[in-house]
Amino acid sequence: MVVSEATPLVTRRYVVEANLGKGGMGVVYRVKDRLTGDRLALKQVTIPGEQLEFASFTPNFNRDFRLALAHEFKTLASMRHPNIISVLDYGFDQDRQPYFTMELLENSETILKYAAELNEREKVALLVQTLQALAYLHRRGIIHRDLKPDNVHVVNGQVKVLDFGLSIAGEYIEKNSDAIVGTFGYIAPEVLKGIGAREQADFYAIGVMAYEMFTGRHPFDMENNRRLIYSILYSPIDFSLLDVNPDLMIVLQRLLAKEPDERPHDANEIIRELSQAVNLNLSRETIAIRESYLQAAKFIGRDLELHQMTEEMKVAVRGRGSAWLIGGESGVGKSRLLDELRALGMVNGGTVLRGQAIADFSSPYYAWLPILQWLALHNITEQEASVLKPLVPDISSLVNYSVPDAPELSPQATQERLLRVIETVFRRVLQEQGFTMLILEDIHWADAESLKLLQRFNQLADSSALMILASYRDDEHPELSTLLPMMQEIKLHRLDENRIRDLSTSMLGEVGSRPEVVELLQRETEGNIFFVVEVVRALAEASGGLEHIGEKSLPTNIVAGGINRIVQRRLDRVPLNSRALLRFAAVAGRQLDLNMLRAADLVTNLDQWLNECSDAAIIEVADGMWRFSHDKLREGLLSELSADEQKTLHCAIAESIERAYPNVDDRVITLAYHWGEAGDTAKERHYSALAGKVSLANGINRDAVMYLQRAIELYDPVQVAKTDLAQWKYQLGEAYYSLGRMPESFRALCDAVKLFGHPVPTKRSVLLLKIAAQLGRQGLHRLLPFVFVGRAKSKQVSNMTASTAYERLAEIMYFRNDFFTLIWSGVKSMNLAEAVDGTSEKVIRGYSSTSLVIAILRLYAISNYFMRLARKTEKKKPNPPARQWMLMLSGMRDETIARWDTSEAFQRESIKVAHQIDEQKRWAEANYQLASLKYYTGKFSESFDLWNGIYESGRKRSDPQAMCWGLQGMVISKTPVDLHDSSLSLLEAQDIDRALEWDNGSLINVYGGIAARYLRRDEPDRAYHALEKSLQSITTSTPTSYFTLAGYASTVETAVKLWEMVKSGDLPQPPTELASMVEQAVRAGRRFAFFFLIAQPFALRWQGLYEWLNGDQNKAIRRWQKSLSLARRYKMPYEEALTLYELGRHLPAINPDRHIYLRRALMLFTELGAVYDAELTQAALESTD
Structure with a gap:
C-alpha cells in the first residue's frame, strides 16, 4: 500500500497527516480517525512475518502467521492501563500488510530525557510506573520484547509504554545489525543467544534504562554493534559509576544479571524493592490473576464448524457469499468461534464489520451502528447521508460537511427509504471492497427493524462476496431461525469429554489431562465452555495457583452453591469501594457508557476503577469499547440486587444520563426504559411519548407503537393536556397504518380526531347530514375565502393534525370501500387544513382527493374545478409529495372515464416524482394504476411486467400488501394468456387475508382473479370457494376504487358462468346458495358500473x-x-x-x-x-x- 500525505488508509477510516518515523518493524504515521475525529498514531508492520516474534506465534506454529498476528493484535487491543498506550484498532490493508493504531502522544519525551533533571526518588518513581505497566502486561501473557527509551515516553509526569508485544526475531537482528541501531543495547543476553524472551528479558531492559538514568551513559560502548553484542553476552557491567544508595544498587545489579534466572521473576517484586530502597509510598496495586492462561487457551472443540466456515469463506472470496446463524446457549463458545472467523476473514484480505445487539433496551438498529458509520466513510451522496443521519448522528463529521435533514415522508416510506439507501450504499461499497465479512452478535436481542435489514442483506449475500455470521441464544429465541429463512444454521453444543480434556490441557498443561480433573470439569460444567474456564479459575484459587492444581486431592464440589457462586467469587475480587459503580454499570447494560459512569460520580478515579474491574476479568475492551466480559458476570451482579435496589439504580442511571447528555434526543429510548424501571410514571410517560415520536419519524414503526401505547397507558388527565393525548393517538394511528394494521389504525385515528373535537359520525343518517354540512362549509370557503380560509391560526397544531388524521382515514376508507365515510373524511380534512392555511400540502392533497371522489359521483365539472385548484396551489407553493399525489389522482380520475392517454401521462409523471422523493409506497400505488390501465386496454404483457415490478418491490421491502397487489395483478393479466403460469401458486402461498386486512378492494381483485382462473381451468369447486370470498367483500362494501374493475368483472363472470353450467347440466349438484349469489353478483356489477x-x-x-x-x-x-x-x-x-x-x-x-x-x-x-x-x-x- 503506497502511503502519502492526505491518503486514506485502511477501510477509508484513517487519513495520513504526517510520517512520524520509521523503525525496525515498520513505519509510524500520524493519522486522523474519521470515525472519531481523533488524531492517532498508525503503525504499519512492514517486515516479513517470519522475522517477527510475539506470544501467539512460534517457528513451528502450524497456522498462517497473519492469523496468529490477528489474534495477537486482538489481545493487544484489549489492554487498558494508565501506563500503557492503548492499541485502538488493527487489521490488514489491501496488500495484506498488518497495521494497528495507538494513542498519539503529543509533546512527550523519552523516559531518559524527561528524567535527566530529576532526583533519585523521582527517577525511581518513573521506573515504578514502567514496571506497573509490565506487571499488567505480564499478567496477561504479553512480553514487551522491545523495551528501550524510545518505547517509554513521559507526558506530564505519566509514563506511557508503547510498542509492546511484538519484536524482531533474534536471528534477524544478528543478520541485520546495521539496520537496528538503538535496539541492541536493551536486548537481554539470552535473547541474543536465540532463547525465547520471557519476563526477565523485559526486566533486563529496565535495568539498562535505569543504569542510563542514574549514570547518564549506557553500560557498554554503543559505537560498534558487534562489540556491543559481545559485551552484552560476556562483559561485566561497571557498577562503580552508579551513585545510588546500597539498597537501590542491589536491585539494579539483579536486573542486569547475565543469567535470566538470577534476575527477579515478578514485576511487583521489583516495584516493592525499588520503593523500599528510596522510601517511596505507592498506591495499592491490584492483585495478580491468571487471565493470560485462561483467556489465551487454544480454540478447542469446534474443528468441524471452523472447517465448514473456512470452506464457505473460500467460496465467498470468489464472489458467492452465504449467511449463517450460529446458535447455542449462553457460554457455549459462540463469541470465541466468531473471533476465530473474524481473524480468518482479515487474513483472507477481507473487510470485517462487526455489530452487537444488547439486552433490555437499545436504539433502533443499534446492532448496525458500527456498520452504518463505516458506510458513511465511503463516497456517499448528500441525499444518502441525509437518510442515514437519524441513525448516525455524527455523520456530518464523517463526511466533512453539514448534512441536511432528509425530505419528510410518511413513516412507512421513511423506513423503506432508509432500508433501500443502506442496501444501495452497501452494494456499491461491496463492489469496491471485495470480500466482506459481516458479524452480528446476540441477535436474539435485536429489534424487528434490525432483523428486517438483516433479511435484505441475506438476499444480497448469495450473489456477492459477502459472508454474514449472526449469533443468537437458541434457548432464549428458539424460533429466530424461522424469521430468517435465508440463513443456514449451525448449532453449537456443549463439549464432550474429549474436548473438555483438550481445553483443560490447553489451560493447565499435563495436569489438565488427568482423569480426575476431566471428570470433575465434566460433572461440574456439563461441557459449557464458560463454566469450564470458571471452574478452572476457582480450582486455581483454591489450590494456590494454576501450577498447583492436582497436587492435592480434588474437591467433590468446587464451591457450595454451584456455578452461580463461582461467578460471584470472581466478582468478589473487585474492591468493596468499587462495587457500587459496578452494580450501577450492570443495571445500565453490558456496554459501558463512560460519560454516564463519570456523571454518576461513584468513584474518584474512573480509569483506576476500569483497571481494577479489568484485573478481575469482569470487564474488557472489545472493538475499542468497554463492556462486561460475559453476560453471565453481569447477570451475577444483577442477581445480588433486590427489586428495590434495582429500582433505585435505574433512577440513578436515568439522572446520570440526563446530566451527561443535556441534549437527550438520541437517548429518549434509554431514558424511557430506565425511568419506567425506576417507577417514575411522569418521566416514563414523557420519554415514552418522545421515543414514540422519534421512532415514528425514523420509520421504526413497531417501536413507535410500543412507546406510544405506553405513553397512552400512563395518561393522567390532571398532568397531561388532552391535545397531547390526541397527538399520541394520531401518531399511534400512523404507526399502525405503516405496519398494515388497518383496524388498529382506524380506531386510533378515530380516537385522535374525537379528542381534537372533530369526531367521526357513526350513524349513517348523521354521517349524511354531516357530509352535507361539510360540503356547505366548503362552498363558503369558495365564496368567502377571506372569512373562512387561513383564519384559524390559533388552532394550527390541532387542526392540521386532525386534518392529517382525516386524510389517513380517507385512504383507509378508500381501500375499505366505505364510500360515505370516505367522502366525509376527505372533505373534513380539506376544510380543517384550509381553515389554517390555504396553501399547505394538505390542502393540495385535499383538493386532489375531492376531485377524484366527486368524479366517482359523475360531477365532472366540479371535479375539474377542484383539480384546477390543486394545480394552482401547488404551482404557487411547490411541494413534491403533494405534486405526486395530485398527479396520481389526476391519472386515476381520467382512467375512470377512459381518458387513457392523459391518464397514462399523469401516472408516468407521478411515478417519476415518487421515485425522486423516495416514496416507494406511492411508487407502487401509481404503478398499480398504470398496470390497471394497461390491462383494461388489452396490453396484458405490459400490465404483467408492471405488476411483477410491484411484487418484486414489495418482496424486497418485506411489504406483504404490495406483494399481494403485484401477484393478484399478475394472475389477472395472465389469465387470458396462460392459465398455468406460476403467479397463482405464488399468490395462494401468501397470507392473503392478513396482508390485505381492511383492503377490501384488493381482496375483491385477489379472490375474483383466483375464481376466474380456476373456472377457466375447469375447476368449478375451487372457483366457487374463491367466489364466496370475493362476493363477501363486494356485498359488505360500497364501490370506491375503480381499479377493482378486474375483480368485480371476474367475480360476476365466475358467478354467471357457474350458473350457466347449472343450466346446461355440466354442474349437476350446484351449491344451494349459488342462485342467490349469482343475483347478488349481477346486481353488484350494475352498482359498480353506476360509479365507474x-x-x-x-x-x-x-x-x-x-x-x-x-x-x-x-x-x-x-x-x-x-x-x-x-x-x-x-x-x-x-x-x-x-x-x-x-x-x-x-x-x-x-x-x-x-x-x-x-x-x-x-x-x-x-x-x-x-x-x-x-x-x-x-x-x-x-x-x-
Missing part, C-alpha cells in the same frame, strides 16, 4: 348472459349490443372481444351475424394473445361451419 363508466361493458355483458339464461333473450341481445358499443367507445378491445363472443355464440347458426361476430372476436383475441378465449371462439366457429 369503464365498468359498463362488463356489467352489461354478464347481465345479458344472466338474462339469457333466465329466458329473456331479447333483453340479453340489447345488453350485449350496448356493451359492444361502449367497449368500442372506451377503446377496451378485450371487453369488445368478450362481448362479440357472447353475441356470436348465442345467435342461431343460420344467422350470418354469428359468423361475423365470432370472426371479429377471434381476430381481437389473437391480436391480444388471449389464448383461452381464442380457443373457445374457434370452437364456436367450427360448430357454426
